[in-house]
Structure formats: C-alpha cells, structure tokens
Amino acid sequence: MNWQGKRYWLVGASDGLGAALARKLSARGVEVILSARSEDKLKVLADALPGKASVVTIDIADSDSVKEAAKAVGKIDGLVLLAGVYWPFGAKEWDADQAVAMADINFTGFMRVLGQVVPDFVARDAGHIVITSSLTGFRGLPGSIGYTASKAATMSLAECMYADLRKTGVLVQVCNPGFIKTQLTDKNDFKMPMIMQPDIAARHMVEHMETDRFKTSFPWLFSLVFRGANFLPDWLYYRIFS
Numbered sequence: 001m002n003w004q005g006k007r008y009w010l011v012g013a014s015d016g017l018g019a020a021l022a023r024k025l026s027a028r029g030v031e032v033i034l035s036a037r038s039e040d041k042l043k044v045l046a047d048a049l050p051g052k053a054s055v056v057t058i059d060i061a062d063s064d065s066v067k068e069a070a071k072a073v074g075k076i077d078g079l080v081l082l083a084g085v086y087w088p089f090g091a092k093e094w095d096a097d098q099a100v101a102m103a104d105i106n107f108t109g110f111m112r113v114l115g116q117v118v119p120d121f122v123a124r125d126a127g128h129i130v131i132t133s134s135l136t137g138f139r140g141l142p143g144s145i146g147y148t149a150s151k152a153a154t155m156s157l158a159e160c161m162y163a164d165l166r167k168t169g170v171l172v173q174v175c176n177p178g179f180i181k182t183q184l185t186d187k188n189d190f191k192m193p194m195i196m197q198p199d200i201a202a203r204h205m206v207e208h209m210e211t212d213r214f215k216t217s218f219p220w221l222f223s224l225v226f227r228g229a230n231f232l233p234d235w236l237y238y239r240i241f242s
Helices: 016-027 039-048 063-073 096-124 145-165 198-209 220-229 234-241
Strands: 007-011 031-035 053-055 078-081 127-132 170-177 215-218
Touching: 007 016, 016 031, 016 039, 016 198, 031 039, 031 063, 039 053, 063 096, 078 096, 096 127, 096 145, 096 170, 127 145, 127 198, 145 170, 170 198, 198 215, 215 220
Parallel strands: 007 031, 007 078, 031 053, 078 127, 127 170, 170 215
Antiparallel strands: none
C-alpha cells in the first residue's frame, strides 16, 4: 500500500481506536479527515497529528448530517467506519432507547455513510472501504442485546459488499477486534480476556489495511474462541456461553 498523498475519511475518530488509527495513518503520509460528533476532541486530535488533517463533524444517526458531511469531505481514496455506542444489558433488562441507538449508530449509521461514498467508488472503480465489526458478531451472546446484534449486522454488510465488489477496483475489508480499553469497555463489570490498548488494536488494523485480504480477527488466539463457536451445536454453545 502506497499511503503517500491518499485521503482517508475516518468516521468515529474522536476517541479510542479511531483516534489511534488516525495517528498511525497520518504518520504514514495519509491526509485524514476526522469525523465524529465532538468537534472539540477532533480539533485537538487534528492539531496533534504529524500530517495534514481536517475536521468534519457528523451525526451518523441523522441522514441530513451524513449528506452534509460527505459533501464537505469531497473526493476520498478510503473510508474507515469506526463509530459505535454500547450499553451492556440483556433481554431481561431491555432498554428500548439504548437498543435502538446501538442499532441505529453501529449499523444503520454505517449504511448512511456508505450510501454517500460507495456509488462514487463504483463509478471510479477505485476506493478502499474498511468496516469495523467485532468478535462478538460471530454468534449471539448473553447480556449483549443491541451491541452484538449490530456487530453481526456490520459483519454481514461487509461480507455482502465484498461479494459484490471483490473483482472490481474497490477494496472492501472488515476488522473484528476483541476487547479494547476504551470508554465503552469501561462500562463492563466482568473480566475481559486479552483486552488491548487502542494503539495495539490500531496497529492490527493498519497491518490488515496494507494487504488485500478481506477479513481479520484479533487477537488471533482469542478470536479462535468466537470463530470456533460457529461449529458448536446449539445445545452445547448456549450451555457454555450462557
């Protein structure tokens, strides 16, 4: 991958993994356009980056905001979707507002942004799309009604796009990280195996983005638990994971 001079739009770049990825791409010579709802955080990050950076605020739960942001961003070489919200609860403690927010931001919000970018990439037969999903997306988990379902949706979205675009000039990739130390995982009250710092997770993502492979799941050893769970019969899987 020749990064020099490329323009990448990072949606969800104000904190955690998004901010760490922005730093790594900027260090490689990429011009980054940073987007999220918090303009103040984005400006602080942009000022600290070694390369060219700009800020475009966006609320991916709002169609008008997405359209205005895409127009302001203009022509890009790549799009990385990292935005997400998370509240831990299960079906017995259903929170309607939080469940809908996770679906609307973690999945439908991605669709809104892609709707403004994919047609241009297809017309140019060039572009790079990176979708951030999660290890939780491989199979349903207890206590994770909104988040796991939304991440399963983003994983399926990436797979559908890859099936359609794999023989074109548009590269589609999906990254499935495990636990990352962020303000989202700070909400968990359970032990999180192999939890990563954002910088480590961003390194995994950049290394994947420098290839033409479709999917990466990391940490690799921890990912085996989730990927292997797909092969377990229902009676055994829910007995173990519940």
